[in-house]
Amino acid sequence: MKRIAIVVVVLLGVVGASLAVGAGNQIDTLRKAAIDREPEAPAIAQVENNDIRRKRAYPMQPPTIPHKIDGYQVDLKxxxxxxxxxxxxxxxxxxxxxxxxxxxxxxxxxxxxxxxRRYFCQQCHVPQTNARPLLANDFHDIDDLLRASQSPSQQH
Incomplete structure (x- = not known):
């Protein structure tokens, strides 16, 4: 009886696996491509090289790097x-x-x-890019919130 149960479980597993392979093109993935195909990589965002520091969005935010760092050597030496x-x-x-x-x-x-612990700069600092956000974001920094909360007569 145990042998029959084991054989049935194995056969169900084989049938299920073959159905999953056949349905591989129908699975919706996060990368929006079939599981059995490699999608084309998205274009890499261009690094801004304008040497203008960006405003920080929140207190203690590490500043972004306003210039290219291609080829910069940062290692133990x-x-x-x-x-x-x-x-x-x-x-x-x-x-x-x-x-x-x-x-x-x-x-x-x-x-x-x-x-x-602060030696490897790119642990916290990243080059500024023209990349569009991957997710919708309605974040407002504290300055925006303070400005919005002031009445027109209080603003200067």
């Missing part, structure tokens, strides 16, 4: 970003210095060099 953004180079480069928080260890002690 070299951090190309620091060639312009280190404390010693900002006067010559006119680039903003990295925040003092980048020189703090996890215990709040200030270090002479950038902290290891």
């Amino acid at each position: 070299v951090n190309r970003c620091m060639a312009c953004h280190s404390r010693h180079r900002t006067e010559a480069s006119q680039a903003p210095m990295v925040s003092v928080t980048h020189f703090m260890d996890r215990d709040g002690n200030f270090l002479a060099e950038i902290s290891a």
